[in-house]
Amino acid sequence: MAEFTMPSLGADMEEGTLLEWLVGPGDPVHKGDPVAVVETAKSTIEVECFETGVMGRLLVDPGATVPVGTPLALIGPTADGAVEPEKPGSPRRKPGKAAKAGGPTKTGKAARSEKPEKAVKPGKAAKAGKSGEGEKAGNAEKPGEAEKPGEAEKPGKARKAEKPGKPPRRPTRPPPGREEPTGPAPSSPEPVQAPTPAPTPAPVPAPAAAARPGHLEAGPLARRIAERSGVDLETLPGSGPGGRVTRTDVERAAAGRGAARPPRVRATPFARRLAAELGVDLVTLTGTGKGSAVRAADVRRAAPGPAAEPAPARPEAASARPSAERVPSGRPAAAGPSEERASAMRRAIAGLMTRANRDIPHYYLSTTVDVAAAMDRMHEHNRRSPVGERLLPAALLLKAAALAAREVPELNGFWTDDRFTAGDGVHLGIAVSLRGGGLVAPALRDADSLALPQLMAALKDLVARARAGRLRGSEMSGATLTVTDLGDQGVETVFGVIHPPQVALVGFGRVVDRPCAVDGLLGVRPTVTATLAADHRATDGAVGARYLTAVTRLLQNPEEL
Amino acid sequence: MNINRTDALDMVRDAISRAVPGADVSALEPDDPFRDVLEMDSLDFLGFVEILSEMSGVRIEDEDAPRLATLADSAGFLVARST
Numbered sequence: 001m002a003e004f005t006m007p008s009l010g011a012d013m014e015e016g017t018l019l020e021w022l023v024g025p026g027d028p029v030h031k032g033d034p035v036a037v038v039e040t041a042k043s044t045i046e047v048e049c050f051e052t053g054v055m056g057r058l059l060v061d062p063g064a065t066v067p068v069g070t071p072l073a074l075i076g077p078t079a080d081g082a083v084e085p086e087k088p089g090s091p092r093r094k095p096g097k098a099a100k101a102g103g104p105t106k107t108g109k110a111a112r113s114e115k116p117e118k119a120v121k122p123g124k125a126a127k128a129g130k131s132g133e134g135e136k137a138g139n140a141e142k143p144g145e146a147e148k149p150g151e152a153e154k155p156g157k158a159r160k161a162e163k164p165g166k167p168p169r170r171p172t173r174p175p176p177g178r179e180e181p182t183g184p185a186p187s188s189p190e191p192v193q194a195p196t197p198a199p200t201p202a203p204v205p206a207p208a209a210a211a212r213p214g215h216l217e218a219g220p221l222a223r224r225i226a227e228r229s230g231v232d233l234e235t236l237p238g239s240g241p242g243g244r245v246t247r248t249d250v251e252r253a254a255a256g257r258g259a260a261r262p263p264r265v266r267a268t269p270f271a272r273r274l275a276a277e278l279g280v281d282l283v284t285l286t287g288t289g290k291g292s293a294v295r296a297a298d299v300r301r302a303a304p305g306p307a308a309e310p311a312p313a314r315p316e317a318a319s320a321r322p323s324a325e326r327v328p329s330g331r332p333a334a335a336g337p338s339e340e341r342a343s344a345m346r347r348a349i350a351g352l353m354t355r356a357n358r359d360i361p362h363y364y365l366s367t368t369v370d371v372a373a374a375m376d377r378m379h380e381h382n383r384r385s386p387v388g389e390r391l392l393p394a395a396l397l398l399k400a401a402a403l404a405a406r407e408v409p410e411l412n413g414f415w416t417d418d419r420f421t422a423g424d425g426v427h428l429g430i431a432v433s434l435r436g437g438g439l440v441a442p443a444l445r446d447a448d449s450l451a452l453p454q455l456m457a458a459l460k461d462l463v464a465r466a467r468a469g470r471l472r473g474s475e476m477s478g479a480t481l482t483v484t485d486l487g488d489q490g491v492e493t494v495f496g497v498i499h500p501p502q503v504a505l506v507g508f509g510r511v512v513d514r515p516c517a518v519d520g521l522l523g524v525r526p527t528v529t530a531t532l533a534a535d536h537r538a539t540d541g542a543v544g545a546r547y548l549t550a551v552t553r554l555l556q557n558p559e560e561l
Numbered sequence: 562m563n564i565n566r567t568d569a570l571d572m573v574r575d576a577i578s579r580a581v582p583g584a585d586v587s588a589l590e591p592d593d594p595f596r597d598v599l600e601m602d603s604l605d606f607l608g609f610v611e612i613l614s615e616m617s618g619v620r621i622e623d624e625d626a627p628r629l630a631t632l633a634d635s636a637g638f639l640v641a642r643s644t
Contacts, residue, residue, distance in 0.1 A: 382623050387614045390623070392603050435583075435600075463604050488602035 002051050003071040004035065006060075009045055009476035011500050012352035016040045017065040018072060022295060027055045029075065034472060036072065041344035042440050044469035045476050051075045345438040356500050360415075361536040364495050365544045369552045370516055371396075372525045377558040381452070394485050395456040397508045397528065399561045401483050402426045402447035404550035410543045411504040411534060412480045420503065420538045423480030429499060430459065431484035432466040441499055442471050443479035452561060487511060493529045503538040504547075507531040528555075564617060564643040569636035572616050580609035591633040619643055 006016050020037040023029055034046035035055070056074030060066055287294035374396045382390040405412040405426045413422040426448040429441035442462055444450075450458060465471050481502055486494045487510035494507035509529045516525040530551050534544045554560050564572070570591075577595060578586045584599045596606060610629070614621045619642045621629070629635045 379623050387611045387621065390607060390611075392607060394603065433602075460604060460607075 001056055001077075002053070002075045004049065004051070004073045004075050006038065006066050006068050006070045006072055007047055007473055007477070008068045009038065009040055009047070009473055010042070010352075012042070012348045013040050013068060013476075015065055015067045018060050018062055019044065020062050020295070021058055021073075022046070023055050025055050025057055028078065029053060029055050032474075038473070039469075040476075041341075041348040042438065043466065043471055043476070045471045045473055047473035049075065053077045342437050345434075349438060352500065353497050356497050360498050360500065362498060362533050363536045363541055363544065364531065364533050365541065365548055366493060366495075366529060366531045367548045367552060368514070368527050368529050369555050370518070370525045371511060371528050371555050374400075374555045374558040374561070375511065375526050377561075385453075389453055389456075391452055391456050393487065393511050393528070394508075395452055395459060396555065396558065396561055397485060397530075398428060398430070398444070398447060398459065398483055399450070399452060399455055400551050400554040401481070401506045401508075402428055403554055403561070404547050405481050406448045407550045408543060408547040410539050411532075411547050413503060413538075414480070414501040415503050415535055415538050416501050418537075425480070427478050427480045429479030429482035429502070430462060430466075431482060431496075432463050434467055440466050440471070440476075441479060441482050442466050442475040443477070445474070445478070481506065483508070487528070493531060495531055496533045498533055498535055503535040504544070505533045506547075506551075507533070530555075564619075564639050566636055566640055569617070569639040569643075570632060572613060572639065573632050573635040576609050576613040576616060579612050581605050589632055592631050594630050595632060596630065613639075617643065 006018075009016065016038040017040075018036060019039050021035070022037065023033070023035045029035055029049045029052065031049060031052045033049045035049045036047045038045050038047050053075045054077070056076045058073045060070065060072045066072070282294055285294045285298050287298055371393070375393065378391045378393065378396060405428075409422050410420070412426055413420055415421075425446050427443040427445045428447040430444050431439055431441045433439045442465075444455070444458055444462055447455060447458075462471075462475065479499070479502065481504055482496070482499045483506045484494055484496050485508045487508060490510055492509040492512060494509055496505040496507050498505045507530070509531075511526050511528045513524050514527045516523055516527065518525060530548055532544045532548055534547075574586045574589075577589075577599070578584055581599050581601055589595050589598065595601070599605075601609065606626070610621050610626070613619075613629075613635070617639050619639055625638065628638045
């Protein structure tokens with residue numbers, strides 16, 4: 001049985017809060033599937049699974065904050081030869097590639113993972129450490145199991161699946177650069193966030209439940225009462241053993257039908273929060289989670305517009321809002337007030353940048369590039385394209401940065417253990433400033449092989465999700481070279497601080513018209529200043545110069561982009 | 562389709578609030594350079610152009626961007642282009 005651990009989602013992450021499980025025990029999972037939502041100081045991230053198998057016991061409950069490396073759940077192997085069925089309700093499965101960096105399981109971190117008792121709920125932590133817990137995967141110990149009927153057979157499946165010839169556990173090598181910081185053990189200035197249990201919703205049958213194949217496990221008595229009171233057993237979640245519908249369930253449902261108030265929809269805490277942010281009415285949704293609970297994914301599907309973002313947590317806006325509009329009590333405090341969040345982010349950035357400036361001997365290069373040809377190509381493309389497919393200068397600059405990184409691989413990778421390791425592709429970290437302050441640099445994977453329109457679409461999607469706090473684990477780590485484009489902020493030149501353990505950072509300023517000598521004449525041309533901050537341990541200035549020369553050549557010959 | 566000035570202004574406000582969720586559009590003065598006031602970056606602005614174009618049926622080119630600096634300008638642009 002493999003452990004699914006709290007991943008390191010960036011060099012500056014020490015701990016994370018589990019917000020939501022996207023799968024339950026017994027669910028088949030595939031490498032690359034998002035299985036949990038984790039909140040770090042910087043963002044809310046969907047964490048992908050690094051194994052294909054069957055979800056075993058969940059060791060950490062939503063709301064708990066645990067250090068990186070803490071086992072969160074067990075994943076059992078899929079039964080030999082068995083082709084597991086496509087999991088319905090998991091439409092966002094990504095092809096395996098995305099998972100590459102998704103699961104930094106660190107077997108070597110086991111020792112560290114013994115620690116988190118204080119953070120994990122009492123009673124759980126002790127078990128988490130023990131081995132041989134796998135067999136117990138079927139035990140309905142998980143809190144909330146009782147309210148998740150209809151899953152009764154699943155634990156059994158998990159147990160079965162574990163038995164026959166386990167494939168040897170794949171030793172997952174941590175990607176380079178994901179090593180422990182060598183500094184002193186990080187003190188934890190932040191109080192451990194107390195798990196905020198979501199109020200248990202009364203098991204009133206949500207209308208959504210009708211869409212889900214129900215179960216008909218009910219005793220004769222329950223059946224009779226149901227018949228009499230007109231309760232549809234098909235849609236009724238049972239709280240009895242094995243998800244059986246009990247007499248109490250039926251009576252409660254019958255009582256609920258009479259009540260005028262709208263049914264309280266079963267939903268995960270994260271889904272509730274998301275729904276509040278996105279303005280989605282939970283009642284209108286069909287839940288695909290356990291017991292038809294509405295999951296975050298369901299909310300997202302129903303959310304209007306692709307770029308929906310959380311409302312800013314401006315205090316004045318909040319207080320001006322009439323109380324009737326306030327998010328009901330279901331909203332968890334897991335995210336904390338935005339100011340606390342902002343200061344946590346500030347601390348995370350402070351820690352990382354201090355380390356970068358202390359440990360990395362930066363050298364800086366700069367050159368000004370005539371981008372007339374590139375801008376012509378962009379405008380030409382935009383004239384021919386529907387407005388939704390237009391390019392921005394950023395797309396061309398990023399593509400040039402990515403292609404140049406392929407040409408000069410010495411700048412594309414990580415400096416760890418006193419040596420350079422090349423990246424396994426060109427994954428550009430895109431520095432995205434967040435509206436509430438702070439920044440994240442999620443990875444735009446394989447940026448060098450994306451055509452401009454695809455790169456533009458990927459960029460839009462990545463930035464929108466970064467700002468909405470919906471990045472995936474594989475995007476939070478694995479960037480091989482970061483690009484910062486401060487053109488929108490009006491500056492012409494930016495010399496950045498390298499994001500460790502990367503070895504370089506590329507900066508672009510604003511595209512400005514400047515007088516230039518062109519073919520012996522003076523002309524006014526759109527230009528951009530490209531800069532490079534590079535790690536002198538990994539490369540010398542000549543390599544950096546080669547890189548900027550490649551960027552210049554690419555931008556001046558945009559047909560190569 | 563002709564767009565009158567009032568409708569145009571409403572569309573512009575609506576497009577901004579959709580492109581920059583949470584932006585306090587009601588506080589914008591007609592002549593405020595809203596790109597700066599709301600700290601919209603080029604992606605936000607592209608989103609705004611996309612939405613506005615869709616709502617109004619007016620095709621907006623890259624070159625038109627300078628004419629969309631304020632609410633008043635943008636509304637004027639839509640009115641002019643829709644006739």
